[in-house]
Amino acid sequence: MPETSGTGDGAGQVLGLHLGMSGRILVSDPAGGLTEGGDRVTGSVTGGAAEQADRRPEWTRFSITFDDGGTLRLFDKRLFDKRRLGRVRLDPDLTVLGPDAARISAAAFRERVGRGTAAVKARLLDQSVLAGVGNLLADETLWQARIDPRRPADALSADDLAALYRALRAATRAAIRYGGVHTGTVIAHRHPDGHCPRCGTAMQRATVGGRTTWFCPREQI
Ligand SMILES: [Zn+2]
The missing domain is CATH 1.10.8.50 (Helicase, Ruva Protein; domain 3)
Structure with a gap:
């Protein structure tokens, strides 16, 4: 995996995360504590127990592990509609x-x-x-x-x-x-x-x- 850290001179490549229609970003700290972001499709409460049980590993599209042990995952439950899925690009065209x-x-x-x-x-x-x-x-x-x-x-x-x-x-x-x-x-x-x-x-x-x-x-x- 190429280096993506830093800003300005010496910065790594830009990591572009596109949430699509239903993707979400899940961030865990080194201790495993979870926060999340992204547009919500359903009205359920963030991090609710029912939703946690719903979080199957195959719905993680992409993940990276930080130097401190924390992780970032792109999560999307839509398995069958590829047009609408979240996606990841290195050095996306921001123009x-x-x-x-x-x-x-x-x-x-x-x-x-x-x-x-x-x-x-x-x-x-x-x-x-x-x-x-x-x-x-x-x-x-x-x-x-x-x-x-x-x-x-x-x-x-x-x-x-x-x-x-x-x-x-x-x-x-x-x-x-x-x-x-x-x-x-x-x-x-x-x-x-x-x-x-x-x-x-x-x-x-x-x-x-x-x-x-x-x-x-x-x-x-
Ligand atoms: Zn009104």
Whole structure:
């Protein structure tokens, strides 16, 4: 395995981890304590006992062991749909990615996201527009900003785009602080019996940008 450590001069190759539709990153410390990240497909609680039992070794697609004995694994339960699997690349082409969603300026966000007739959620998910927004983070952000995910991106006002930018920043910070995007306020309500945690309206399902989407039809306009 080539060296991947370090930054700047003398840095090793960049290790690119792509989570696909359902991949997750599992990190263990040298003592075996587990933390995890990545988009969640089901609503189960992180690290729950039921899920631990579900973690079969053949679902680990890739793993590395650090010098201190800790490990990083790319985990994906989808065995049969290769198009959607998480994958790993050495020295991936990062020039195809847009600016990092956690670092983009308000002006650049407005200019890049508010363009074209595609649904605003599809723009948020397009990694060449903005890198780092997955399906759950997009739903949480649009719900926080009270914007219908199906609206054409170029139909959003400057105020809409500013609200969306603020919501993305807040949702990203909260996800980092609380341990993942599945901790977002609306995420647990993304199911057929779910109700909007703000106004109580039944959540509505749609497919936007090819992804399952849940939103509040009363407030997200
Ligand atoms: Zn609502």
